[in-house]
Amino acid sequence: MDPGSRPTAVRCDQDGNNGYTFICNMTELQPGTLYELRVISGNDEERSLGSIRTGSSGLRVLWSLSAGHVDWYNVTLEDVHSGMVRSNRVMGSAAPQSCFTSLVPGTLYNISVLAISGNKTAAPVHTIAVTAPSAVDGLQVASSSLDSLSVLWRPGPGRVENFKVLVTDQDGFLLRNITLTNTTTYTKLDGLQPGTPYRVTVVTNAAGLQSSIKKKLNVLSFSSVPAAVSDLIINNDGSSESLRASWTAPKGGVDFFTVTLWASGLTPEQRILAPNVTQLVFEGLTPGRRYQLSVNSSAGGLSSExxxxxRTVPDQVSTLSMSIDSSKLQLSWSPPRGDWEYYSVLLTDGPAVLFNRTVSKKSRELLVSIQSLGLVPGRLYSAEFAVHSGSLSNTAHCSSRLAPRPVQQLVLRHADETSLSVQWRQPVGRWDSFTVLLTDEDLATPDTQRILSGGSRECTFRGLASGRRYTVTVKTSSGTLSNSDSLTAWTTPAPVSGLQVFNLDSTDSLQAQWELASGDQDSYQVLLVRDSSVIKNKSVAGNISSISFQNLRPGAQYKVVVTTIRAGHTSRQTVAEGRTVPAAVTDVRVSNNGRTDFLTVSWNQAAGEVDSYLVTLSDRDRTLHSLAVSKFNPGCIFNSLVSGRLYNISITSCSGRYRNHTFIQERTREQFFSESEFWVFSSMQVLILSGF
Structure with a gap:
């Protein structure tokens, strides 16, 4: 039993080869501990040699006193292997124990105790004992790889039958039990989990041929080197200011990860992470900078890296712009933040690449002659401006156009009182659409705008003011750029309406009246035409709507032609006809020629123009005769009249629908009157005086 612990009883079985030998198996002992062994007979429980306490280099023999008187006890120790014998004499009155020192560790000894009294000796009591084998020296454990441990030792003094190497985990569970020869001083433990703490025990075994096995052991706790993380990736995820590190945790145990990020000339940034963390994001980094990353797996003071x-994505340039004029293409920019190595510029026309150039880091603008590029007016060109850092780049885009050309041969196609139409030839190059602007130059009214497709070649504006000046601008548009051509055009002045010609019962004058023309006008030209000849040509202000013509020919047919004038432009003519009243006949002559039923009438031709004459004979209010007389035969005869009666005679000058009358009275001769007659003529009345 172990002093200080409770006794443990173990049954010992007789060895079949030797009836005097018993084997006792005692388990669950603590290495390096001194135990006291007491042997009690199973038959009579007589005490004999009771206890042997062993050490690595000594034995202490204890026994029970013999019955009766004993002078002394002779204790003999024999080395089974070498035959060397050592004896001790112990007085009978002394304590029943004897110690042997300087023994060989791991050696089997035969022990006998002989009781002597006088010249008498009792039968000796025998037992065997083994000195504890010595522990190995200089035990060392090292990680030879991620999943193996190397164990190295030196044998201790004394005898050794073999070595056992025991490997247990943190919970004491036995993982390996390896028996090695007594000449082995090194072994390698494979197939372990990286980074896992292990307890390595080296046990020295030594025993006699017939003795129980004794053990002397040496124990060392050690961890294998943790495996390094795998699949270590650092990814910028398209960011200019952050990096994301990710990895796969190693097999085996890891106490923690140490993640370190650094760049040249900067203080490293370090994070300690739990073993279940497999990614980490670093923020606030510099665009385009190259960073180093290390991940250390640590376990038991050991680590693997x-x-x-x-690299973070380089930043884009700022304020990137491109402009194109008639001579050059200009790119300008402001440098990006962070680190970069150079720029590259790719100029494209759709899928076609016009140039691809590398630009120095120090540059702030790029000028290219458009003659070398063959740019087309109005076409959109795109630039890809890349900032390069290592294998990474960040591209900014911009675009611009060479201004489109204006339309060609812009002309006025048609103009009337209320509309204007222009046409043109399409320009050289490319364009998206045409914008046609109509501007009222006189009144500065808001522009009228038409947006036309790129295939258009003409445009018409309707509902315009007559006689007004307009500017028509045709703008060629391509993207946000444009170019234009323009012309000035006038709508035709509007003609007057409601033109009427009045004679106002006058034989020598006419008056023309009209409604003012719509729109704008400066003046009116008024022509008086007779027989296709212009008799008079007058101009009146634009706000005048009437005019009179004097000293005209009586009964004549005239045409009045009115034309609106605006800035030298003339309207359609408005024509109306008019006629002066015909002149009355003169020098009317009436005679009965001495007859009682007869009257003859004649006159001088009326001044001016006459279509015919109408002569009417009436008796009081009753018309008796109405004769149409040719203008070439100014006279007529009335027969079958009543003698002595007074008749009214009307001679009318006819010209068109106008009339002018001359009246006269005449009496037929009465039958009883003499032939003598007195005639009085006047232009309006004829008095006939007859003698009685």
């Missing part, structure tokens, strides 16, 4: 490197 994985390294990689990554």
């Amino acid at each position: 994985s390294r990689t490197e990554g």
